[in-house]
Amino acid sequence: MTSSAPSVTRQVPVTILTGFLGSGKTTLLNYILTQKHGHRIAVIENEFGEVDVDSDLVLTSDEEIYQMTNGCICCVVDVRTDLVRILQKLLSQSEKFDHILVETSGLADPTPVAATFFMDNDVARQVSLDGVVTLVDAVHIESHLDDPMLQGMDNQAVDQIVAADRIIINKTDLVDAATVAALAVRIRKINEGAQILRSSHAKVDLTAILGIGGFSSSSPIVADPHFLDEHDHVCDDSCGHDHDHDDGHAHADHGHMHDPSVASVSLVFDRPFDRQRLSDYVHGLVAVHGDDIFRLKGIIEIEGDSRRYVLQGVHRILELKPADAWESSTRTSKFVFIGRNLDRSELHSALLECVDAAIATV
């Protein structure tokens, strides 16, 4: 009698990289992509706003990078279906890589993202969840953990810490040692099991976050009874469903309710900006509205400069600086604002004035 041995499928480890808006996920991703760690990594990125800025901020590399911008990964079903589709595509050419890294949007709850890997039997057989790595912004995390506006709604900053196998307290260069120590104590109370690392500019020991095999039955994410539940979310312009704002977004059975007051505004311009005027405007804006503007990102064409300018804002910390030269002749400036009380038309008109100034000075 002949017996054939069952074929053994190599399972590809997946790392979910999460963390609140602006905590340093893309910075860590870029660090990973430029280090010699022996892994060949395929990257899947998800962004909250409907205009893709993140892929412009990821350093070019040989790695496979897939972008999903059509909604929040943790909650819009279409996005999770999209993730499954991307995974299926990736796994059909799995000889090209040996690790998958999924960067979630800064408002995502990583638990339903992890659940997505089990939505499709074929995918579930071929991947294993290596771990959930959560970045924490040492300057701003406390204000999000203690956000008084949430009043009983889900706090994503807490969810992200709860779900983690590794927590990286990032931006330690911006706070003193006592603040980091106190933060570590607070985080330990939220998540008793995760290893806590510290970093400046997300420079961490990569062996501590990749290939950790953190996903087991004792993993915090599996312990969540709502692991496979449908998930509710914060709506923005990119959502593909009807918005009934009277219901408070409480349409998930298990009572998840995200903060409906947080939204995103994405704006695109096809004319160059006056650098000084733009800089003055955005600095003035965050000086006044920095509590409400959680995140501001932009890729911008500046009049008379062949380089792309990158705008990075996290509350009141703001940076506008030149990057590499534009690759294509079609230059488009893109801005994404994420936060509360954002007035699209006001932001649009104010930015247009910075454009018009440039045109006027030509």
Ligand SMILES: Nc1nc2c(ncn2[C@@H]2O[C@H](COP(=O)(O)OP(=O)(O)OP(=O)(O)O)[C@@H](O)[C@H]2O)c(=O)[nH]1
């Ligand atoms: N000073 C300092 N700045 C940092 C550090 N890490 C990241 N930054 C800056 O913080 C800003 C946000 O960093 P990102 O890596 O884009 O954050 P993110 O989590 O990917 O942001 P979202 O995708 O919008 O949620 C950028 O301007 C970074 O350069 C750090 O350790 N120290």
